[in-house]
Structures are given as C-alpha cells and as structure tokens.
Amino acid sequence: MLKQQLQFKLSQKLSPQQIQLMKLIQLPTQAFEQRLKQELEENPALESGKEEVLSSDDDFDNSFEDDFGNETIEADDINVDEYLSDDEVPDYRLQSNNYSSDDEEKTVPYASGTSFHQHLVNQLNTFRLNEEERGIAEFLVGSIDESGYIRRSLTDIMDDLAFTQNIYADEERIEKVLELVHELDPAGVGARDLQECLLIQLERKSASPSxxxxxxxxxxxxxxxxxxxxxxxxxxxxxxxxxxKEAIHEIEKLNPKPGGSYSGNNKIVEHIVPDFTIRINEGKLELTLNGRNAPELHVSREYNNMLEGYKVAKDKSKSQKDAILFIKQKLDAAKWFIDAIKQRQQTLYITMNAIMHYQAEYFLTGDERKLKPMILKDIADQIDMDVSTVSRVANSKYVDTPYGTKLIKDFFSEAMKNEQGEDVSTREIKKILETVIEEEDKRKPLTDDKLASILKEKGYPIARRTVAKYREQLEIPVARLRKQI
Structure with missing residues (x-):
C-alpha cells in the first residue's frame, strides 16, 4: 500500500566553497603549489603575476551566491556591471613581504638513473651463462625486494619458473644460480635471511682473526x-x-639491508618545505608564513574586455549569450578560489600563531621538557575554530624553528599528573626516559621495572606498562637488546 508522508528535518550541507577551503587548508606548501598550478590551467579567468588589471570588488558575486542550484541562469539576467570595477588595486591581491620570486627555486628535484633491479641485471652480463641459467638468474633478481632479500622459498620459485617462464629446473640447479646472484653488488644482495646476508658480506672481507x-x-x-x-x-x-668485542664490531659494520645502500634506486626524494618559520628576535618570537603560500592572483584582463564588449553590444546573439554564461561561471570560480586562498592563508597563520604562543617556553629555549600538554581542542577554543580545522593544519605542516624543522602535530601531547599534582606533557616524560636510557650502563641495561622506579624518584609516578609503551614509541628496544660489551 502506497503512503504519502511529509517530514521535516534539519541538515547541514557544506557549500562548494567550504569544501574547497577545507581541502586547501590540509595541503602542505608543495602540494598547495601543485593545486594552484592545476587551477590556473583549468580556469582561464584566473591568472597569476603582478600585472595591474581591472577586476571586481568584494561585492563581485553577492547577488549570485544562490544561483548555482537547479535553477537555469539566463544571460540577460546577468548584471555585467557587477563584474567590472575601476579599482586598479584589488583588495584580494594576496601579497607577502617575506617572499620574492627570485628567492628560491620552486622546482622539485627528482632522483633519476638506473633502477636497483636494472643495476643487478646489468651485472649478470659479466657472467658466462647459458639461456636457462640466464632465465633463472633474471627471475631470481626480479624476486629481490627493496631491502635486497629474496623472501620466497626455492620451491615456490621453482614452481613459478615452470609456470611463467617455461623453465624446468630443480632446487639444486636454482641454488647453484643463486650462488652467482650472491656475487652481485652490493654485497649480501639475494640473501634469503639476515644470517645468510651477513655471512655473504663477511666472506668478501679480507681474512683476519676477528x-x-x-x-x-x-x-x-x-x-x-x-x-x-x-x-x-x-x-x-x-x-x-x-x-x-672485535668480532662483534666486525658484524656491526655490516649492512643488514643491502638493497637500501644502492643510491640509484630511482625513488623520488621527498623534500620537506617548512610552511612556517619561527625566529627569536630580541627575546621575542616572530612567526612568518612561507611566501609560497601567498601567491598573487587576479582575474584575466581578456575576460574583463569580453564583458565590456558584451555590455556595449546592441544585438546580442545566442553565441554571445552562451559565452557570457561561460565567463560568469569561470569568474565566479576564480573569485571563490582567490577567497579560499586568502582564508587558507589567514587560517594557517592564526592557528600556528596560537600554537607558538601556547608553547612559547619551548620555542624560546628548545628544551622539549618545556613542552606543555596541548590537545587540538586547546587551540581550537583559543582561535574559535573547529577541532577538525586545527587538525588539518597540524597533520601535514612543518615549521622551521631555531632547533630544526618540526612536524606541527608533534607539539601536541596528552597530560599526566606528577607527584605535585601538576599537569605535565607526555613528551616531557618521554624525553626524560630517553635521557635515562642514554646514560645507563650498557653492560647492564635498565629493565622497564627499573626505569619506572627511576621515573617515580624523579616525580613521575607511571606504571611499568606505560614505560614500555613510551619506550616502544621512542623505538628503543628492550633491555636485553640494548646490552653491549
């Protein structure tokens, strides 16, 4: 049975501009530049540079905010005057005093050269191999992972050779060819486990008692x-x-991941570009936003002239009306994008400024023990923004400080109570834990129980399992594996 029903409900929907802004805020500097380049290519009404052009006011699209629903827009309904202005210096021109186009090279360097596997295959040409041996050797080289190991059993390799290469060889034959692969550089490549990898490297060393x-x-x-x-x-x-001790020292000099030592492995090198810079000037903190986040953008002069032409034309043809609709769409998109960039710039600066002042003691001294407990909500409440916005700024942005380039999210940490009942950052406790482990007697490393006791003596009463958790987060092994002779 069909039944009609009327239902009212409240729902929130993000506008295209809000979605665009959130995506832009999340982007670090290099990704933002790529997004900017893409927008400039896709929207002919948007141009970059310092050219003085005529463009619109802030009232540019006030009467058109709601026009982009299912409603059809007619060319005759467009008030061209709203797109034209005599303002020679548009107020949305984004400028920054700390950046010049000559300051730095913006191109991203990429690694190039022979790949790791191709490097190994090229070395096979120095061996005298028959067709079958060559096929087995190339298959074995193809099975080597980025660390330089063959992680598969010879039985699996034998089956794959038969099914995919039509090469029927027993394990003994494959093992013989594998011994040739073990002669390739870097030493240790093609090993099936760590023990074999280290043994291959040691066998190449000149003989000595150690x-x-x-x-x-x-x-x-x-x-x-x-x-x-x-x-x-x-x-x-x-x-x-x-x-x-000398023998152990010989082993410690070996490379457990020979594949990682090949410099031409054709990986793209990721360069971190700090989004902010913090400097200390006469005892005061100064924050600057990387100028590459503040490009100069304007609306195309050609589009402005096209609108002028449409305005003065007496007889408006259908093609002209279609063109003016296209122009309006592109101009609106350009204005939205420029506004979004301006808001992104302001949001980034306001958020980082709040973080800088919240952690002022740390930024003035560089002592990680001075880091205060800080969660996303602390900053969100200060700047009156949503927690998700602060998260977007913190997760993928870096700040250049006098103490090195830091990931912003690393400044956030939970709080714990010390013996005086004061809130202390978990980062502070981790730093103290790290210092205690560095100063321990490596012949008798401290167990997690002993570390917990030492921290308690220092005024940080935390459980052994919490010490173990912090130690793992610091990537410090258990006491037994820290032992030295």
Missing part, C-alpha cells in the same frame, strides 16, 4: 648472537672478552 671469529659466530651461534648472550658466546668459542 672476521674468522665473526664467521664462526654467525654460522654456529647466530641465536646466541641475536639475543646478545655474550658470556655464552665467549665460552662456546673459547675466546676472551676483547677478541669477542
């Missing part, structure tokens, strides 16, 4: 070595502490 002992340790006592059972190693191999 390398011989290192080979013996890796081949016969790899498990004891990885667990740092130095006393057991010394007893098993009948050597003194000094001899063992």
């Amino acid at each position: 390398t011989e002992l290192a080979l013996d340790i890796l081949s016969k006592s790899f498990d004891h070595f990885t667990k740092k059972h130095y006393q057991k190693l010394a007893q098993k191999h009948g050597v003194g502490e000094e001899e063992l």
